[in-house]
Amino acid sequence: MLLIALRLRFSRPAASPRRRSFLFLALLAALGLSVAASAWPAGPSAGPVLDLAAVRKVAADAVRILRPDAPAAARLLDRLIADAETITAQETTAPFWRREPGRVEASWGRVLNSARVSLAARDRRRQTFASRWEALRPEVAAEVERARAESEEAGVGRREFAAAQRATLKWELAERYASEGQLERALVEAEQARTFSAVVHTSFTDLHSRFRDAKNLKLWRRMVEETVRLSRDERVTAFVVDKLDRKLYVYSNGKRAGVYAAELGAKGLRRKMHSGDQATPEGRYRVVQVRGPGRTKFYKALLLDYPNAEDRARYAWGRRTGQVPQRAGIGSLIEIHGDGGQGRDWTDGCVALSNRDMDRVFAQARVGTPVTIVGTF
Amino acid sequence: MRNKKLAVLTVAALTLTLAAGCAKPPQQEIDGLKAGLTAAEQSEAAKYAPDAWNAAQQAQNDVNAELEAQNNKFALFRSYTKTKELVAAANQKAEEAKAAAVAGKEAASNAANEALAAAKASLDQATALMTELAACRRQPKDFKKDMEMMKGSFDGLAAGVAGIESAIASEDFFGAKAQADSLKASADTLVADMQGAKEKIKC
Numbered sequence: 001m002l003l004i005a006l007r008l009r010f011s012r013p014a015a016s017p018r019r020r021s022f023l024f025l026a027l028l029a030a031l032g033l034s035v036a037a038s039a040w041p042a043g044p045s046a047g048p049v050l051d052l053a054a055v056r057k058v059a060a061d062a063v064r065i066l067r068p069d070a071p072a073a074a075r076l077l078d079r080l081i082a083d084a085e086t087i088t089a090q091e092t093t094a095p096f097w098r099r100e101p102g103r104v105e106a107s108w109g110r111v112l113n114s115a116r117v118s119l120a121a122r123d124r125r126r127q128t129f130a131s132r133w134e135a136l137r138p139e140v141a142a143e144v145e146r147a148r149a150e151s152e153e154a155g156v157g158r159r160e161f162a163a164a165q166r167a168t169l170k171w172e173l174a175e176r177y178a179s180e181g182q183l184e185r186a187l188v189e190a191e192q193a194r195t196f197s198a199v200v201h202t203s204f205t206d207l208h209s210r211f212r213d214a215k216n217l218k219l220w221r222r223m224v225e226e227t228v229r230l231s232r233d234e235r236v237t238a239f240v241v242d243k244l245d246r247k248l249y250v251y252s253n254g255k256r257a258g259v260y261a262a263e264l265g266a267k268g269l270r271r272k273m274h275s276g277d278q279a280t281p282e283g284r285y286r287v288v289q290v291r292g293p294g295r296t297k298f299y300k301a302l303l304l305d306y307p308n309a310e311d312r313a314r315y316a317w318g319r320r321t322g323q324v325p326q327r328a329g330i331g332s333l334i335e336i337h338g339d340g341g342q343g344r345d346w347t348d349g350c351v352a353l354s355n356r357d358m359d360r361v362f363a364q365a366r367v368g369t370p371v372t373i374v375g376t377f
Numbered sequence: 378m379r380n381k382k383l384a385v386l387t388v389a390a391l392t393l394t395l396a397a398g399c400a401k402p403p404q405q406e407i408d409g410l411k412a413g414l415t416a417a418e419q420s421e422a423a424k425y426a427p428d429a430w431n432a433a434q435q436a437q438n439d440v441n442a443e444l445e446a447q448n449n450k451f452a453l454f455r456s457y458t459k460t461k462e463l464v465a466a467a468n469q470k471a472e473e474a475k476a477a478a479v480a481g482k483e484a485a486s487n488a489a490n491e492a493l494a495a496a497k498a499s500l501d502q503a504t505a506l507m508t509e510l511a512a513c514r515r516q517p518k519d520f521k522k523d524m525e526m527m528k529g530s531f532d533g534l535a536a537g538v539a540g541i542e543s544a545i546a547s548e549d550f551f552g553a554k555a556q557a558d559s560l561k562a563s564a565d566t567l568v569a570d571m572q573g574a575k576e577k578i579k580c
Binding site (some may be wrong): 005051052053056057060064067068078082088089092093152157158160161162163164166167169172173174176177185226266275278297298339342344345346347 | 401402404410411418423424431436438441442447448449518519520521525526528529530531532533534536537552555559560562563571
């Protein structure tokens with residue numbers, strides 16, 4: 001257009017100079033208008049007015065919020081923002097005849113829509129985690145606490161202590177993550193704490209199942225009845241130990257004359273099979289030695305006639321079936337002795353009483369006094 | 378003659394106008410900034426240097442705002458001098474974010490490894506004490522249960538080391554450190570219990 005104008009201005013006269021000048025100025029004006037039109041900023045030519053600064057801030061905030069919890073969504077949003085920026089730059093610099101009305105708005109609309117959807121999904125996830133955590137927290141706390149208590153029960157062992165320790169560690173970690181707002185991680189750790197607690201609880205339940213078994217209960221009750229009848233018929237003192245309740249009952253002439261707190265072997269709730277298993281035996285025994293101070297390490301002691309015939313038969317069966325280690329003997333030196341009152345089961349299989357209680361029991365015991373140890377009755 | 382001069386002046390003015398209207402955004406520098414920000418992001422700046430990363434993003438926003446401001450002007454009045462300065466500043470921030478991310482990641486890795494080493498040291502101390510207690514001549518009957526509980530606790534703690542090492546291997550340094558700190562606290566309690574038991578049985 002410029003060339004045409006110049007040609008009109010400086011070419012040889014074909015029309016009057018006035019007319020040529022008019023044509024030249026008209027063309028110059030058209031040229032100026034087209035330059036102005038192409039140089040004018042694009043801006044949103046159609047659709048709603050877009051506040052790009054505000055949209056950019058919203059998008060950047062969304063990316064920042066999403067990054068820790070939903071990195072994939074944050075990356076997607078980053079890409080959409082980059083696309084929108086490219087489109088915006090293209091549209092603002094493009095000449096007017098190449099601009100596409102609404103393209104910039106559509107690109108930022110995609111960004112905002114993706115941000116809205118991702119933030120809503122993130123909020124839903126967080127709410128789900130929060131409600132799961134609130135529901136799980138008291139349950140797992142109670143399970144871990146129970147595991148700690150159960151791991152100290154007579155009969156559960158090193159494996160259960162280890163599981164209880166791991167449950168405690170995992171639970172501490174879960175609470176730490178939860179306090180930092182990392183609920184997803186807190187839930188993972190809490191579930192692991194629950195798994196380890198379950199290991200302890202399963203052992204504990206297995207250990208206790210025999211105390212609910214009707215056959216066992218019937219047998220133990222019969223043993224206690226026979227002992228009480230013996231005490232009544234022969235007018236003697238007899239002792240009955242309830243392993244589950246950790247009690248030693250004194251019967252005199254068939255009547256209950258005293259109850260004392262008792263402590264068992266470190267694995268006392270198990271049935272004794274062999275030496276060193278720290279289990280307290282179950283059966284009907286008699287006192288074979290009365291050991292006063294100086295004759296025992298544990299204040300005073302009543303030595304029982306363990307193993308009896310039934311114990312020997314069980315030991316032999318255990319050897320045959322491989323339940324008793326090859327080198328393990330049947331064991332001996334099962335006593336009722338003092339130095340108890342520790343509030344836990346700690347002996348190698350004996351029954352321990354506090355020294356004060358031992359004094360009272362010792363005073364009523366003779367060689368031949370019947371002692372019946374049962375699971376419970 | 379007068380007309381010729383006018384024409385020359387007109388042509389010169391038009392040329393100048395077109396030249397001024399051709400001011401373009403510093404695309405090469407902006408692309409460089411984008412690459413710098415991508416590099417910082419790949420260095421996990423958002424995780425290991427959140428402050429520096431936010432500063433870099435803010436700088437990028439400033440660049441965008443300035444670009445937009447210039448684009449909204451009439452072409453004759455656009456100037457990208459300030460944009461270039463902002464891009465340079467944002468590039469600097471992106472570089473700083475990347476460097477801070479690398480340093481932050483290394484610091485997190487070191488902290489996790491140190492916490493693991495401290496936890497292992499506590500466990501080693503527990504092992505040594507356990508050996509001493511086991512070798513002790515005086516082994517009261519009521520001590521056996523304690524010993525078994527301590528061994529069980531030790532087993533539970535020792536099993537946690539593998540989880541921490543695995544967390545470090547998968548570059549979950551913050552998680553590894555949290556686990557190692559918890560483990561060390563429990564191991565220290567166990568060591569204190571063992572020392573108490575040692576004194577109790579006069580070993």
